[in-house]
Amino acid sequence: MKSLIKNHIYRYAGLRITFQTVFVSFIVFLLMFYSCKRSETSGPSIYLTTDSGYVFKDTVLGSGDAFKVQLNADFGGDVNITNVIIRNEHDGIVTNYFDTGVNNSSIKISKLLTKSVYDKEVWTFIAIDKNGGNASVSFTVTKDPSSVYGNIRHLNTTMGAQSSTLIGSFMSLNTGVTYFQDSAFVHQDSIEMLYYYDAGNGEANTIASPNANMGTTIYTGTSGPLNWTLRNETRYYKTTLTLADFNACDNDSLLLVSYSEINAKRKAKNLVVGDIYSFKTAHNKYGLFYIQDVIGLETGSVNAIILIQQ
């Protein structure tokens, strides 16, 4: 009987030891498991290139001054980065300068930014992964109190539609010259704007970027923009400015503030007299144009007054 009880105690003790061991092991395993998980899903990381020529920390610049940034982001070891945002904040107003979808484990994006007219603005660079994990880095750009607004040029230009035999459709904003298609092919590096009329696609009178998607029947032949080796990108944004605002503009401040980087598109469609668009060229020049006259035909034309940074 004694041996039976003893046996039972030993067995019970053994059971307890076994149970405790298993329980403790289980807890340790869980802790290890979750601690490992945590490090694997720590979210993305982000940093700015600190090489010469790049801005990566608080700095002072004049209005209209361009500056380069390069953001680098890496995923956290689990899920890819799917969204990159560059955000601008001044006077409590937050706008997204850049917002794009991606799907990569690492991202490197370079941008040429421009100091606005505001005294102080904060640039924030954000990387977000598929699970919503995010990382950000920011710096402040202060306006150089000694800087002055830049000068602008005035161009009164007319561009012909695709079938016009009188006026060229392709324009170099640098020179103010308009070219016909064959000549434009030769000067494609300087062409930043073109005009066409396309009623079929609901675009009607359109001023477009050379790299915009156009119907294949608008500009045909080997010299058509579709066959260019260099197709500059100019983006347009329809403003709510009045003609009075436009006429009062005597420096580049209005050009800088009226452009919306994120809302700008490669086409200014369905143009009518009175429309005022802001734009930015591939050469980082800001501008505004006002539509004075339009003849909506494939042989028609558009007349605009253009203001552009010198």
Place this chain on the structure above:
Amino acid sequence: MIQKSILTLLLFFAACFAYSQSNINGIVIDDQSGNLMPGTSVVLLENKFTTSTNADGVFVFKNLPEGKYHICLSYVGYKTDTMVVSLGRKFDRYVESRMQAIVVDISTVTISASRSMKGDKVPASIDVVTKQRIQQLPAITVDDALLLIPGLNASRSYGIFNKTGDISIRGLNRNIQTLILLDGIPYSLFDGSANIWNKVNMDEVDNVEVLKGANSSLYGANAMAGVININTQKPQKPLEIKARVFYGTYNTQGGAVNFRGFQGKNNKGFYWAANGFYRKSPGYNMMPDSIRASTDVKAYVMEYTAGMKAGYQFAKDNTLEGVYQFSYDKRGSGSKYYESDGSFNQYQSHFARLSYNRITKKSEIHVNGFFKKDYDLKQNESVKKQSGLYTFVDSYTETQDAGLWFSFSTRIGSHNYLTAGADFKTGATFSDDIYHTSIDTIKNDGKMNFAGAFVQDQLSLLHDKLIILGSLRYDWVRFYGGVFQIYSPTLATAYMANYANDFTEKNWFALSPKLGAKYIFNPNYNIYALYSSGFRPSNVSDMSRTGDVSKGFKLANPDLKPERIQTFEVGAGLRPWKWLLFQPCVYYSIGSDFQYFVATGDSVYTSGSTMKPVIKRQNVGRVDILGFESKFVFNIHKNISLTACYTYTSSKIGSFVVDSNTTKDLTGKYLIDVPKNVFAAAFMWENRYVNVCLTGKFNDKEWIDDENTLYLDSYFNFDAKLQHTFYNKIGCALTVQNIFNKRLLDSKGLLSPGRIIMFELSFQW
């Protein structure tokens, strides 16, 4: 008859004189005609002896030891008969089997047990697809087996790779207009989810009942085009096992197992069932070669289902039963940019039911409680053609239904059979679109409550020759909790932000009558006439969801009223000879307040530079549908049959009146996705070597746009199935769909899978 009597006598004398051996002598007779049945397969299950009846319908098993024997008799087109024979020492037994034919017979149908309607008495157009028929047809999914139902058009442009199986009945082309039941209770979600057919395990189906035409007088909401009831098998033997594996085109492979058992005596006892199904395929490329991009990839499928059933049978037709079913399926949509699984639809579904059913000669009671929950995930990757903008969105939708259906029937006097019942159902859907490529989130919720009560009387006069059926149902439907909100809108969703809203509660009421009469001249001839009505409340998506659809930019319309329909039909069941059954039916339906996309005249740039017309679902004027359905069943020989169905449907918009802002008038236009003429036929020849089933279908051209400017051309399709069963246990089947490999383009410009060849091996015990 004389021949049969002589043979019976001969067998009797043979049994008397051959006392020195123990033999089983049998004769097999067609129960209906009394004809002898040569060629019937006879298996002695205990020792696997197999034989068949001779030219006189006689079989013999000789020199058997004393004991109890199970004899299984099977003949194509007849119900399998199993007999138990006790054999004494040095004694012969004479047995007789009366085989019952499996014929689509209007007099043997019982439709939808939960609503107490006897098929031979119902003045309506009813079809039943039996388990045997499903096995005979070259069907890969259950909806494939609905081929031989005139008036019903089941379509799967991409075969098993379709995320839904689309059903149109009597010219009504939206899945949500047909109510689908599983064992008599709602299986389609309250919000009209069409993803039903991929969730049904074909091996578990006992039969599919199709009640065509408006039936809201009994079933309430959504029973506009018809009601489809999928009945699952009930365990009857102590233990049944069925397993099968299959492999075919596009490396499609899978398997299924079914276990069933009944433990009890004298129709009293516990029964149970468990089943599982699995299928996967890397799929095929839907995009035609000529326009295929590197991001167009194969549309794959991976799916499985698992189910359990347990019940207690207190007595015959007196059961308490619980069911749980789980299904999962993931189907790639054929495009992939960065994510390893590309764009896809993934569905997880849980379904549970608890039922009590009791049927006696004088009364019936059915109580069904059910709960269903679906978790859907739609992962979508896309790149805008013009801007090159990459968008990656996950849409999570959680939908749940719960309800209680109750009905009670009783015989009143000798002429009336009265049924009354009440149904309650509540449904809710919660949806979140999570943008990974921006910080936007769209939330879309909505809830609905349904309550209805009905009464039906079946009056039998003139010695049951004249049946008058009348029913009336009152329904109340409540929409509430409607939410459409956008959080952190960026360019991806900013164009929708103005339409964010919390929607106010809506209530609708519907009174749905039905009145019909049937005159049964004799078991072979009957005619009927019927007036019926149906309705369907709008779904949550149309009332509260704003967003991109294929036709444009859709605005939510919280003011949508329910669609309604009234149908007048006359039909007949004619069997002029025992080998021919003819069921014609003609009907005329008037739909009112039908919901249609209407262009508002505005357009909007959606997520970038794509301009889309703004559209809105609205209740338009009237829809007129005229149809004719007919079905012929020729039993050419005992084991050869030909079934042919013809359907004519003219679904037109009778008047299209919305408001002065409407930019188009669709009066006189045909409804989309409804072919005017459909012809389907099946030839079946079953024999001892290989059972053959050949089917063919002609689909007339069908419009695919509201203005009737674009259409899909007419086409023929031919399928075949060859099968053989060894030792009554091991089955082999070869199914070929689309024999001539016609690769059709659907309305989206995507290719059908072409010829599908599937080989199947099964084991049954």
